[in-house]
Amino acid sequence: MFQDEASFGRINKPKYCWCPKGTRPSVPCHHIREYRYAYGAVEPQTGESFFLVMPYCNTECMNIFLRELSKTYPNDYIIMAMDGAAWHKSGTLEIPDNIELFYIPPATPEMNPIEQIWSWLRMHGFCNEIFVSLEKVVERLCETICSLDHATVRSITHRSWILSAV
Numbered sequence: 001m002f003q004d005e006a007s008f009g010r011i012n013k014p015k016y017c018w019c020p021k022g023t024r025p026s027v028p029c030h031h032i033r034e035y036r037y038a039y040g041a042v043e044p045q046t047g048e049s050f051f052l053v054m055p056y057c058n059t060e061c062m063n064i065f066l067r068e069l070s071k072t073y074p075n076d077y078i079i080m081a082m083d084g085a086a087w088h089k090s091g092t093l094e095i096p097d098n099i100e101l102f103y104i105p106p107a108t109p110e111m112n113p114i115e116q117i118w119s120w121l122r123m124h125g126f127c128n129e130i131f132v133s134l135e136k137v138v139e140r141l142c143e144t145i146c147s148l149d150h151a152t153v154r155s156i157t158h159r160s161w162i163l164s165a166v
Helices: 059-072 114-125 134-146 150-157 160-165
Strands: 002-009 035-043 048-054 078-082 099-103
Touching: 002 114, 002 134, 035 059, 035 114, 035 134, 048 059, 048 134, 048 150, 059 099, 114 134, 114 150
Parallel strands: 002 078, 078 099
Antiparallel strands: 002 035, 035 048
Protein backbone atom coordinates (compact mmCIF):
# COMPACT_ATOMS: atom_id res chain seq x y z
CA MET A 1 0.00 0.00 0.00
CA PHE A 2 1.01 3.61 -0.49
CA GLN A 3 0.31 6.09 2.32
CA ASP A 4 0.20 9.87 2.64
CA GLU A 5 -1.63 12.74 4.31
CA ALA A 6 -3.18 15.87 2.83
CA SER A 7 -4.72 18.99 4.32
CA PHE A 8 -8.20 20.17 3.39
CA GLY A 9 -9.48 23.46 4.69
CA ARG A 10 -11.44 26.63 4.25
CA ILE A 11 -8.87 28.39 2.05
CA ASN A 12 -9.90 27.63 -1.49
CA LYS A 13 -7.97 27.97 -4.72
CA PRO A 14 -10.01 29.08 -7.73
CA LYS A 15 -9.87 26.64 -10.65
CA TYR A 16 -10.78 26.91 -14.30
CA CYS A 17 -14.46 26.45 -15.03
CA TRP A 18 -16.88 26.67 -17.94
CA CYS A 19 -18.94 29.81 -18.51
CA PRO A 20 -20.75 31.43 -21.45
CA LYS A 21 -18.50 33.05 -24.04
CA GLY A 22 -17.82 36.70 -23.32
CA THR A 23 -18.50 36.42 -19.58
CA ARG A 24 -16.14 36.05 -16.69
CA PRO A 25 -17.02 33.48 -14.01
CA SER A 26 -17.47 34.69 -10.46
CA VAL A 27 -15.80 32.39 -7.96
CA PRO A 28 -16.15 33.11 -4.24
CA CYS A 29 -12.95 33.14 -2.23
CA HIS A 30 -11.89 33.58 1.38
CA HIS A 31 -8.82 32.99 3.52
CA ILE A 32 -9.70 31.31 6.79
CA ARG A 33 -6.87 29.10 8.01
CA GLU A 34 -8.69 26.07 9.41
CA TYR A 35 -7.75 22.58 8.29
CA ARG A 36 -8.39 18.90 8.78
CA TYR A 37 -6.10 16.20 7.49
CA ALA A 38 -6.95 13.14 5.45
CA TYR A 39 -4.72 10.15 6.14
CA GLY A 40 -4.95 7.62 3.36
CA ALA A 41 -3.54 4.36 2.07
CA VAL A 42 -4.21 2.87 -1.36
CA GLU A 43 -3.45 -0.43 -3.05
CA PRO A 44 -3.03 0.30 -6.80
CA GLN A 45 -3.36 -3.33 -7.88
CA THR A 46 -6.81 -3.91 -6.31
CA GLY A 47 -8.06 -0.36 -5.88
CA GLU A 48 -8.63 -0.88 -2.17
CA SER A 49 -8.26 2.20 -0.01
CA PHE A 50 -8.43 3.23 3.62
CA PHE A 51 -8.90 6.79 4.88
CA LEU A 52 -9.26 8.60 8.18
CA VAL A 53 -9.90 12.31 8.71
CA MET A 54 -7.89 13.61 11.64
CA PRO A 55 -7.42 16.99 13.36
CA TYR A 56 -3.61 17.07 13.09
CA CYS A 57 -0.60 15.70 11.24
CA ASN A 58 1.45 14.27 14.08
CA THR A 59 2.67 11.00 15.56
CA GLU A 60 -0.41 10.53 17.75
CA CYS A 61 -2.76 10.72 14.74
CA MET A 62 -0.41 8.50 12.69
CA ASN A 63 -0.53 5.90 15.47
CA ILE A 64 -4.33 5.93 15.34
CA PHE A 65 -4.25 5.58 11.55
CA LEU A 66 -1.86 2.61 11.66
CA ARG A 67 -3.83 0.93 14.45
CA GLU A 68 -7.14 1.28 12.55
CA LEU A 69 -5.57 0.12 9.27
CA SER A 70 -4.18 -2.93 11.05
CA LYS A 71 -7.62 -3.72 12.53
CA THR A 72 -9.24 -3.36 9.10
CA TYR A 73 -6.81 -5.86 7.51
CA PRO A 74 -5.97 -8.21 10.43
CA ASN A 75 -5.10 -11.19 8.20
CA ASP A 76 -2.89 -9.26 5.77
CA TYR A 77 0.78 -8.33 6.01
CA ILE A 78 0.97 -4.76 4.71
CA ILE A 79 4.14 -3.28 3.24
CA MET A 80 3.45 0.44 3.25
CA ALA A 81 5.43 2.93 1.17
CA MET A 82 5.39 6.49 2.48
CA ASP A 83 7.40 9.68 2.51
CA GLY A 84 9.80 10.55 5.29
CA ALA A 85 7.65 13.00 7.26
CA ALA A 86 8.81 13.52 10.84
CA TRP A 87 5.79 11.73 12.32
CA HIS A 88 6.49 8.70 10.06
CA LYS A 89 9.91 8.23 11.66
CA SER A 90 9.17 9.32 15.22
CA GLY A 91 10.58 7.30 18.08
CA THR A 92 7.08 7.07 19.55
CA LEU A 93 5.50 5.70 16.35
CA GLU A 94 3.67 2.45 17.15
CA ILE A 95 3.87 0.10 14.16
CA PRO A 96 1.48 -2.87 14.34
CA ASP A 97 2.91 -6.36 13.80
CA ASN A 98 1.17 -6.79 10.43
CA ILE A 99 2.54 -3.54 8.94
CA GLU A 100 6.05 -2.86 7.65
CA LEU A 101 7.03 0.68 6.65
CA PHE A 102 9.11 1.44 3.55
CA TYR A 103 10.27 5.02 2.95
CA ILE A 104 10.42 6.50 -0.53
CA PRO A 105 13.22 8.99 -1.33
CA PRO A 106 12.69 12.64 -0.32
CA ALA A 107 11.05 15.05 -2.79
CA THR A 108 9.66 12.29 -5.03
CA PRO A 109 5.86 12.63 -4.91
CA GLU A 110 5.70 10.96 -8.34
CA MET A 111 6.71 7.71 -6.59
CA ASN A 112 3.65 7.86 -4.33
CA PRO A 113 0.46 7.34 -6.38
CA ILE A 114 -1.83 8.44 -3.55
CA GLU A 115 -0.73 12.01 -4.41
CA GLN A 116 -3.07 11.81 -7.43
CA ILE A 117 -5.93 10.77 -5.13
CA TRP A 118 -5.58 14.08 -3.28
CA SER A 119 -5.77 15.97 -6.59
CA TRP A 120 -8.85 13.96 -7.59
CA LEU A 121 -10.55 14.69 -4.24
CA ARG A 122 -9.84 18.41 -4.59
CA MET A 123 -11.17 18.54 -8.17
CA HIS A 124 -14.31 16.52 -7.40
CA GLY A 125 -15.21 17.93 -4.00
CA PHE A 126 -13.59 21.28 -3.40
CA CYS A 127 -13.37 23.11 -6.71
CA ASN A 128 -14.51 26.77 -6.65
CA GLU A 129 -16.42 26.48 -3.41
CA ILE A 130 -16.18 28.08 0.01
CA PHE A 131 -17.28 26.40 3.22
CA VAL A 132 -19.07 28.16 6.07
CA SER A 133 -17.45 25.97 8.71
CA LEU A 134 -14.73 23.41 9.20
CA GLU A 135 -17.44 20.82 9.85
CA LYS A 136 -18.72 21.40 6.29
CA VAL A 137 -15.19 20.81 4.97
CA VAL A 138 -15.02 17.50 6.85
CA GLU A 139 -18.50 16.54 5.65
CA ARG A 140 -17.57 17.21 2.00
CA LEU A 141 -14.24 15.44 2.40
CA CYS A 142 -15.94 12.33 3.78
CA GLU A 143 -18.59 12.39 1.01
CA THR A 144 -15.92 12.72 -1.68
CA ILE A 145 -13.78 9.95 -0.18
CA CYS A 146 -16.84 7.68 0.02
CA SER A 147 -17.53 8.30 -3.68
CA LEU A 148 -14.22 6.62 -4.56
CA ASP A 149 -14.74 3.04 -5.70
CA HIS A 150 -12.10 0.38 -6.39
CA ALA A 151 -12.14 0.99 -10.15
CA THR A 152 -11.60 4.74 -9.72
CA VAL A 153 -8.75 4.24 -7.26
CA ARG A 154 -7.15 1.70 -9.61
CA SER A 155 -7.44 4.03 -12.61
CA ILE A 156 -5.94 6.97 -10.69
CA THR A 157 -3.10 5.10 -8.97
CA HIS A 158 -2.18 2.49 -11.60
CA ARG A 159 1.49 2.62 -12.53
CA SER A 160 3.05 -0.07 -14.70
CA TRP A 161 6.25 0.02 -12.62
CA ILE A 162 4.26 -0.81 -9.48
CA LEU A 163 2.37 -3.71 -11.02
CA SER A 164 5.49 -5.17 -12.63
CA ALA A 165 7.25 -5.13 -9.25
CA VAL A 166 4.48 -7.08 -7.51
